[in-house]
Amino acid sequence: MFVSFRRFYCIIEEQSYKFVGNEPFFNLILFMRKLIVSLLVLSFSTVVFSQHKLAYKLYNAKGKQVSYKKMIKVMSQSNVVLFGEHHNNPIVHWLQFEATKDLSKRSELILGAEMFEADNQIQLNKYLAEEIDQNEFDTVARLWSNYTTDYKPLVDFAKKNNMKFIASNIPRRFASKVFRGGFESLESLSVEEKSWLAPLPIKYDATLPGYVKMKAMMGGHGGDNLPKAQAVKDATMGYFILKNREAGKLFMHYNGSYHSDNYEGIHWYLKQSEPNLKVVTVSVVEQDVVKKFNPEEKLKADFIIVVPSTMTKTY
Structure with a gap:
């Protein structure tokens, strides 16, 4: 024009x-x-x-504006990407898909997600191999309510491009056992059930700020077992990322940002096992004005997606 x-x-x-x-x-x-x-x-x-009506803005860990192209370049040079999200934010889900698509042009990918529990891996594999259709997959797997809009595009991308997709999370019922009875409650699980979580005993640091903050935010409700229930999820996701990682391939993992914020959670467990692993983290921040970065959010992740606080939610 x-x-x-x-x-x-x-x-x-x-x-x-x-x-x-x-x-x-x-x-x-x-x-x-x-x-x-x-x-x-x-x-x-x-x-x-x-x-002036931006849907999002990208910043680095220091709070400096950074381009999408730069983010993709850095991600492509890593071993693992922990793409944190707010589960109901459509802009972040769109960016996850676009980043996955663009990274696939640079690197061989393995995908994985918090939204799938490890005991549903067989069903997920069957769907990827087209041995079952979407209706049957919906029936046999415990899919999240926003699966169709937010995660199905990623799974179907993996299916179309013959990529592995790893169900990385601990079955929710086992995390609930930890909340009620601590890590000790997991000892009574069968051998098969234990294969769906990180090896016991679960390594745990109660002094990590994220776990301390979680306990404080709940006013002590749940006691020490509340952060332990979170930790067993983090440990399990880290375990399945490492177990399924392949040399020369980039593992792209989707999880709630609180599972990797401030280089804790999954990131901490990955580094405990493989200190030299190149891990890139992404987090999300909601602000009224996306063009002005809140300095309190610095160092939250390698890349921070700032989205409008008024953004429509998917649920």
Whole structure:
């Protein structure tokens, strides 16, 4: 649009000098010049105004604006990406899909997600292999209520491109056992059931700020077992990421941002096992104004997606 307008303006400008002695035509030329300038100003103003309504903005760990292209480049040079999300934010789900698609052009990928529990791996594999259809998958797997809108595109992308998709989370009923009876309650599980979680005993650091904060936020409800229930999820997801990781491939993992924020949670467990592992983390922050980064959010992750607090939720 701008190129066409500017070219038209230049033509008018040239013609105005050719017909200086023709007053009616010259007046017409002046009118056309004013019209073109007005249209240019209006178009530019519309674009500038629209840029004030950003759906998201990317920042690095230091709170500096960074491009999407830069984020993809850094991710492609890592071993594991922990793509944190707010489960009901559509912009983050869209970015997850776009990042996965773009990374697949640079690296071989293995996908994995908190949203699938380890004992549903067989059903997930059957769906990926087209041995069962979507209706049967819905029946046999414990899919989240927002699966169709938010996670099915990722699973179907893996199926279309013959990628592995790992069900990395501990079965919820076992995390509930920890909440009620601590890590000790897991000892009574069968051998098969224990294969669906990180090896026992679960390594645990109660002083990690995230676990301390979780306990404080709940006013002590659940006692020491509340952060332990969180930790067993983090440990299990870390375990299945490492178990299924392959040399030369990038493991792309989707999880709630609280499972990897501040380089804790899954990130902490990964580093405990493989200190030299190159891990990139992503987090999400909701703000009224996305173009002004809140300095309190620095170092929350390698890349921080700031989204409007008014963004529509998927549930």
